[in-house]
Amino acid sequence: MARHAEYQYLDLIQHVLEKGDRRIDRTDVGTLSIFGAMMRFDLSDGTFPVYTTKRVFWKTAVKEMLWFLKGETNIQSLLRENVRIWTDWPLDKYRKATGDEVSQEDFEARVLADDEFALKWGDLGPVYGKQWRRWVDADGNEHDQVASVIRTLKTNPSSRRMLFHAWNVGELDRMALSPCHMTYQFHVSGLGDAMTSGHGSKPQLNLLVGQRSCDLGLGNPFNIAQEAALVHMVAQQVDMTPGELVWVGGDTHLYLNHIDLANTLLSREPRPFPKLRLLKRPDTIDGYSIDDFEVSGYDPHPAIDAPVAV
Template sequence: MHEMLASRRSESRPHWEWQYLDLMRRIWEDGDERIDRTGVGTRSLFGATIRFDLSGGLMPLLTTKRVYWKTATRELLWFLTGSTNIRPLCAQGVEIWTDWPLDRYRRETGEDIERAAFSRRIVEDADFAADWGDLGPVYGKQWVDWPVYEAAGDGLFRRRDQGVDQVSQVVESLRTNPGSRRHIIEGWNVAELDAMALPPCHKTYQFHVSNGRLSGLLYQRSCDLGLGFAFNMWSLALLTRMLAQQCGLEPGEAVWTGGDVHLYLNHADLVEAQLDREPEGEARLVIERRPDTIFGYEIEDFSVVGYAPQSAIKAPVAV
């Protein structure tokens, strides 16, 4: 089957998605099988790279299954607010972070509440959301409010009211010092990992300017290739496009690099179905306006044209 897939690549410029499918096949056929944190089990390999050219508005949306890019965009915009509570996401019907607080609620209260009921209560009850909807200092908190401590006397330290806004710093450095090698947004705050519902998987972003083009690179320490990658690749490309617009640059490349890249053993149906499909078509992103700041974008500012994916493929999330 997979030899037949490879023989179909007769185009002069192979579809970018073959990089993804080849990686999926390598992991499923040759990956190291192990028991992971979730207990589900994975097949994995260490170290992989996928590149995508963002020229002409092109965006890395998988076509061998439907990717819900608006959900991924809402998540990225939520990160940029610095929020760590799932309430704003649940209010928009975005449930990709709900399983972690839901699992904690069930474990600590013994109540076997359904996810829909839990999400509804998060939205309707602010006090309940404050108690049970917070994820700890995850992505957005580190991006725009990395904690800073200063001496307070008697050998004590106190936390400043406002931490480091890495996102604003990157915007400023791209504008004023584009040749810098320090255009970095980091999520891996070692001192706060234990307080996070899930330590950051897409942990380090670096940006690079060359000939007026902005490229973004993501290092992802842990990647669920079957489910998570599609959102991670989209978000990398979208953040790069937003930064480029804010800084008067053209989009360059989105470069994704994975550390432990894996497929869950209970995703066999997803893997086989996706490897039986052939990528086709190209998606382009239109950004309808240029807000005053990187934090001013709204979901209505984005539209995608030319995206005609094959049907969605469902698979369970390992918590």
């Protein structure tokens, strides 16, 4: 019997605990860090790699991916979906700029109720969605990287140039947070089989994600789930089947205040991954909503609370 794919995650945590370089980071919380990691997840049978050693709120992760795909950069639209994972950064900026120690709840309520306030204080700068869908070149032309990849997948699926990324050097200083998951490169396998089988078999769509900085405790479970959801969506849009998700990490770390979380995860045995089915096929990649995702068989261990480092 094949070893459960989630052990890749648990083994990585164990390796960081044992071999990680202790260092002070941008947040002043401190981390244990290694450099260079890889995990692979087979999605071909509908598997949705949502970790089971703690409950992962996969709907929140997918909603964030849908927000990226729509090119959004303001937390107001996320808050309307009851997603609060980006509030810490604009809230911190607001408090430092104004001296107003407003609560997160009151800040979010004001962003939701006041469009002018949201425009000034809820925007994160040119983060992921802006770069994915509206990258501006030196001549002022906008480039929709995601649409370009989908177009190439349909017309030249053997291309080695099917990727999009968010590391726009000229705009990094205007982003609330520099991109962590930076490069998304697509690859199609089984093209020859699809051409010669005569039985309507479809090619498989694979995705490699390069992540420069990975928070193993909180960020990675979200990243893997939302990246797998992206493979399913893009595959549906280009009439392929999901293949493999390959994740590659650069600075891969555990925050020092996540050590208890890590030890709890390592004490638990993974359970079967759930399955994902898309209930409809929108006209475009940015037409999906959370209601289009049907996830079955998710039975995780209990959630574990841990602080976010800002």
